[in-house]
Amino acid sequence: MAEQDRAGAARLAGRVGRMAPSPTVSLDSRVKELRSQGVDIVNFTAGEPDFPTPEPVKEAARAGLKAELTKYAPVAGTPDLRRAVADKLARENGLSYDPAEIVVSFGGKHSLYNAFMVLCDPGDEVIIPAPYWVSYPEQAKLAGGEPVFVPTDPDRGFHLDLDALARAVTPRTRAIVLNSPSNPTGAVLSRQEIEAVADLARRHDLWVISDEIYEHLVYDGREHVSIAGLEGMKERTILVNGLSKAFAMTGWRVGYAAAPRPVAEAMTAFQGHVTHGLPGFIQAAAVAALQSPPETVQAMVREYDRRRRYVVERLRSMPGVRCAEPEGAFYAFLDISALLGRQAGIETDMDLASHLLEEGRVAVVPGTGFGWPGALRLSYATSMEQLQEGLDRMERVFRALAGA
Numbered sequence: 433m434a435e436q437d438r439a440g441a442a443r444l445a446g447r448v449g450r451m452a453p454s455p456t457v458s459l460d461s462r463v464k465e466l467r468s469q470g471v472d473i474v475n476f477t478a479g480e481p482d483f484p485t486p487e488p489v490k491e492a493a494r495a496g497l498k499a500e501l502t503k504y505a506p507v508a509g510t511p512d513l514r515r516a517v518a519d520k521l522a523r524e525n526g527l528s529y530d531p532a533e534i535v536v537s538f539g540g541k542h543s544l545y546n547a548f549m550v551l552c553d554p555g556d557e558v559i560i561p562a563p564y565w566v567s568y569p570e571q572a573k574l575a576g577g578e579p580v581f582v583p584t585d586p587d588r589g590f591h592l593d594l595d596a597l598a599r600a601v602t603p604r605t606r607a608i609v610l611n612s613p614s615n616p617t618g619a620v621l622s623r624q625e626i627e628a629v630a631d632l633a634r635r636h637d638l639w640v641i642s643d644e645i646y647e648h649l650v651y652d653g654r655e656h657v658s659i660a661g662l663e664g665m666k667e668r669t670i671l672v673n674g675l676s677k678a679f680a681m682t683g684w685r686v687g688y689a690a691a692p693r694p695v696a697e698a699m700t701a702f703q704g705h706v707t708h709g710l711p712g713f714i715q716a717a718a719v720a721a722l723q724s725p726p727e728t729v730q731a732m733v734r735e736y737d738r739r740r741r742y743v744v745e746r747l748r749s750m751p752g753v754r755c756a757e758p759e760g761a762f763y764a765f766l767d768i769s770a771l772l773g774r775q776a777g778i779e780t781d782m783d784l785a786s787h788l789l790e791e792g793r794v795a796v797v798p799g800t801g802f803g804w805p806g807a808l809r810l811s812y813a814t815s816m817e818q819l820q821e822g823l824d825r826m827e828r829v830f831r832a833l834a835g836a
């Protein structure tokens with residue numbers, strides 16, 4: 433049943449029909465379900481680190497449970513955690529935030545939702561460079577905003593098309609979403625690009641929602657630049673980050689936003705009606721993660737880099753596949769348009785993803801979910817053995833199709 437009909441039949445609110453379920457979440461759940469039934473599938477869907485959560489973080493959670501940190505905890509975060517986030521932003525990003533400007537939420541996803549909810553009035557436009565992470569447009573719409581997509585340049589590794597970005601600004605534009613390093617493309621924006629976006633935001637009095645959740649995952653000596661550090665930008669930026677990716681803590685649900693005080697207070701008030709604060713023992717564990725030595729993250733980054741090189745080399749040797757070099761994050765985004773329309777029933781990226789799952793027993797996310805048909809996203813946040821096996825399977829399917 434189409435979304436619209438389902439909402440209509442159950443008499444649900446119109447927003448239900450306007451929102452598509454998250455393809456990354458639903459595909460990952462489907463794979464996990466199939467696996468639990470004993471089906472052998474290589475899962476390249478969700479961006480979920482395969483490393484265990486670092487032991488000192490788990491220890492801090494256990495200590496928190498022993499200390500009975502199991503009651504309602506402060507909505508925006510305990511003083512210790514807000515201070516630990518402010519210290520992290522100072523130490524690693526050179527940003528000066530007061531703990532009162534930090535709001536801790538249930539994952540970066542929740543921080544982003546809070547951000548859209550406090551910024552958007554009905555009809556406000558939110559500029560989102562495409563390809564984009566699946567939840568930005570849906571969250572903007574849930575908040576009453578209207579996503580405005582601006583394609584990036586696939587021939588320049590999906591970097592921003594700054595002219596197109598400037599042309600997309602209208603009197604209704606409220607915010608621009610930045611995500612560097614990018615999910616799904618891995619593009620890491622240069623300082624010049626970030627400066628150009630800052631210039632646009634200052635000139636047109638726009639907010640920037642800067643999702644920096646992959647900040648540590650940059651390769652080949654690239655640097656992550658936080659737009660909040662640029663002249664006049666702290667007061668118009670909502671910086672979003674979280675512990676899921678850097679500390680392999682996806683299930684713990686720890687994200688945070690740093691924003692000017694009135695914005696932070698609005699986000700806190702909003703959250704106070706929706707979820708309350710994270711469990712106290714998880715907040716204690718989050719402090720331990722933020723205070724862990726840089727080597728904890730660096731070791732994971734080195735391993736992702738090794739996988740990245742392997743994956744790109746393998747993909748580039750496959751027929752019909754074009755793959756831009758991912759500069760950061762842990763995804764490869766491949767153009768498979770040359771493989772479409774060669775066999776009956778395989779006309780779109782979604783058809784090809786289904787075919788890969790059924791024929792090859794390997795799961796990837798179709799580009800359409802990221803606003804970029806004709807592509808597939810593969811997460812390499814999985815073991816080398818799984819990568820090897822999954823890429824072998826993909827290669828077999830692609831060879832068969834290319835020869836078809």
Ligand code: PMP
Nearest residue numbers: 539540541565615645674676687
């Ligand atoms: N932003 C981006 C770009 C993501 O890929 C994700 C998903 N992992 C998130 C935010 C949200 O992550 P979490 O809610 O686990 O912090």
Ligand code: GLU
Nearest residue numbers: 454456457477478479615
């Ligand atoms: N963000 C990750 C992804 O893109 C995890 C799934 C999700 O929450 O979207 O795969």
